[in-house]
Amino acid sequence: MNKKTILITGVAGLLGSRLADWIIEHKSEEYNIIGIDDLSGGYKENIHPDVKFWQMDLVNHPIENVFEAHKIDYVYHFAAYAAEGLSPFIRSYNYDNNLKATARLVNECIKHDVKRLVFTSTMAVYGHGEGGIFHEDMRRNPIDPYGIAKMACERDIEVANEQHGLDYCIIRPHNVYGAKQNIWDKYRNVLGIWMYYLLNDQPITIFGDGTQRRAFSYIDDSLEPLFRAHLEPKASKQIINLGGIEDYSILHCAEVLQKVAGKGEIVHLEKRHEVHTAVPTWQKSVDILGFEYKTSLEEGLMRMWDWAQLQPMRDRFIWENYEIEKGIYSFWKNKK
């Protein structure tokens, strides 16, 4: 059988490495996997040995070499620096890494007749949504540079379709967590940050009063739907929310993790500029991608905590020089 070739950007990160693992485990007779990552936010140890890996920065390196070396059929574009709350303080880095990188990749997809580009956008494009509910048909209205960059990427991809015929599926994942997530980054992924604290005998921190509502998605539940996104005819030219079936207050999530880990004092920090409630609709992901909600928050946290305790003690990622410090929160000014 003639194998298809899939390129995954961000292959050392959570979604990229885990999707590569899933495809290699379930579909290796049908697909070869090529991966790009600059290892700025993911780890080489996450990458399956069967992935043909190119260590490259999508913003500055000659990614055309990858497209010239391989006949790429499908592209999953996961590479990004997804530190939403930090993005107002690293604006220009945010736009380079999220928007410019995507533009360069879209150029290659058009030039090399890629059959479909699957792009992971974000719930941040909704801003406050309507009463905290996010439906795919709503107007994009982000409230921070990260969401603005993703919104521009989405629109750029839609226009690449209209003008150049590049097929796409845009996925908006919701707070994905699980094994192979970066838990050493001070600025992103609340559950990973909390696990880092627990591993280092520090308290679980909450911005503000903890009444903010979020839904979380265990990575294993998202993998088959992500795989279907490149293949499913009905997913063509669609925007689809993925995951986040049950929403909770952040305080409740902290309490669930406390129970799972059997430790951790909860402390409240100063409030951040963020949406209060973020709850996506999910029927479209069920109808088109066959999404099934299988893993409860408690079960998922138990599995991730088991994994986290086996991880090496890595250095924490802390931004050296913020682009601006005006208005930055006290907990990020302190570089520890």
Ligand SMILES: NC(=O)c1ccc[n+]([C@@H]2O[C@H](COP(=O)([O-])OP(=O)(O)OC[C@H]3O[C@@H](n4cnc5c(N)ncnc54)[C@H](O)[C@@H]3O)[C@@H](O)[C@H]2O)c1
């Ligand atoms: N995890 C979530 O909850 C979530 C939610 C919504 C959207 N997303 C989006 O899904 C995608 C994947 O998220 P993730 O959780 O796997 O993130 P991640 O940080 O684990 O993985 C991203 C990977 O991209 C790489 N990368 C970053 N900039 C790069 C560059 N310029 N060139 C090459 N590689 C680069 C990093 O090294 C990292 O390995 C991102 O685009 C993110 O915005 C994630």
